[in-house]
Amino acid sequence: MVGYSLNNILKKPTKVNTNNKLVFFRKKLLNIPSKTNFLYSPSFFCYNNINNQYIINNNMTKDIKSEIRKAYLLNKYVIITPGRAKRPRDVKEETIIKRSSECPFCPENINDENITDQIKINGKWRVLSIKNIFPAVTLDNDKAYGTQEVIIENRDHSKEMSDLNERQIKNVLKMYAKRTKEISKNEKIDYVLCFKNQGSKAGASIIHAHSQIFASHILPPDVHEELGLATSYKIEKHSCPYCDIIKKEMNSPRKIWENKFACAIAPYASEYHYEAWIFTKRHIDNITNCNEQELDSLAAALKKILVKLKKLDLSFNFYMHQVISDKNQHFYIKIQPRDSVCAGVELGSGLVINSVPPEVASEYYRE
Known part of the structure; x- marks a missing residue:
């Protein structure tokens, strides 16, 4: 092979x-x-x-x-x-049980001292950013320097992101942009990761819809390698590799969705069942540079994909890498459903086995 x-x-x-x-x-x-x-x-x-x-x-x-x-x-x-290949789920996803009265992200349980930012509509917050009270990195620890925040995506305890409308999802994206811009004012911070865990297999522990931000001065090795390879590609081809990927995949069976401002694909070498990537068509380096039409389009793509994942009852992670010092990177969102676990081949060899081809995944999303 x-x-x-x-x-x-x-x-x-x-x-x-x-x-x-x-x-x-x-x-x-x-x-x-x-x-x-x-x-x-x-x-x-x-x-x-x-x-x-x-x-x-x-x-x-x-x-x-x-x-x-x-x-x-x-x-x-x-x-x-x-x-x-097997059907997407043989056993229904284990429910994360958390009563609203005990939920730390419900409005009545929020500690105002932990609030870092908010988006208000009609006098009430609709998206809230708070300090992560169990951070792995902090600004006062030189041995593990950085900051972490939690983005509460809506006030309703029972609504997942897939239940929100596109305008509400756009507000969540706007909060990612606001916090990325604010956090990156710290010159020591060069890496800002916005991510979401949903479902027990994706590492979620609280059912109330929320995302997180992890920011550090350390650049993860895979991100460093990707940026280096992208730079080499640009030097050799005189173009952005991801701009080229977009052009090619828009004419392939792996295209999920597109409009004038953004697109979604099932990547050629998908590591996960029903994996999807969402790109801005314009070459921008991070979410702070998205205009209103691009945010609208990203929200529309996210809504489409997350609704389909909910029908399959799949846990998922999504995330966006942002390296503040690198203006050549191309902004995109990776959505990786968590339907399978790593076994002997994956753990022993580092190779990944995926039994749902991206061509099949993209067709499911398009229907």
Whole structure:
């Protein structure tokens, strides 16, 4: 097997043969004639009306060979194994139980001294930023220097981000931008990570919808490597690698959504089931430089993807790396569902096995 780089991410999907099999395509039962060739596509999806879930038809995927794919820039490899695919969830996600009366993020339980910022509408906060009271890094510790905050996304204890409308999600993004701008005034801080954990498998411990910000003077090794490779690419090709990725993926089966200002894709070497990336089409380096139309578009893309993940009952993480000193980076959001756990191959070799090809994931998001 060979890994495929940015230069050949548009490699055509594999063709396979069938032998008088019945398959579901776009929720309709089709009789596929013997020896019919067709592209690997959502024809492999069966739709379970009882559980309201898409199920991969293993009879249709068993003849498809695995493929090793290389990440766009990083020296990471993923083995796409559609023949091992299973339905998105065999067991319903464990619920994180937390009563509203005990929730530290409900309005009545907020300590005003911990508030760092807020977005108000009609005299009440709608998005709130507070200090993380259990930080791993602090501004008074030279051995672990940095700061952490929690972004409370809405006042309602029971609403997830996917339940918010696009305007409300946009306000959360605006808070990310406000806090990134404020935190980066500290010249010692060069790395600002905005991220969200939702669901027990993603590391969430409180059900009330919230995100977090982690900021430090330390640049994570993977981020450092990615920036270095992006710089090398730019020197060689005289263009931004992510701008080139956007151009190519907008004409590929991995495109999820686009408008004039932003787009979403299932990355070629997806590490996670139903992984999605959201880009601004304009080359900007971090969220503080997004204009109103771009924030509207990012909110629309997030809403679309998170609603679909909720239907699959998947935990997920999303995050955005921001290196303040690097003006050449291209801003994007990574959404990584947490449906599987690392086992022997992943832990022992560092290779990742993904049984939901990005071409299948993107079709699910588009429907």
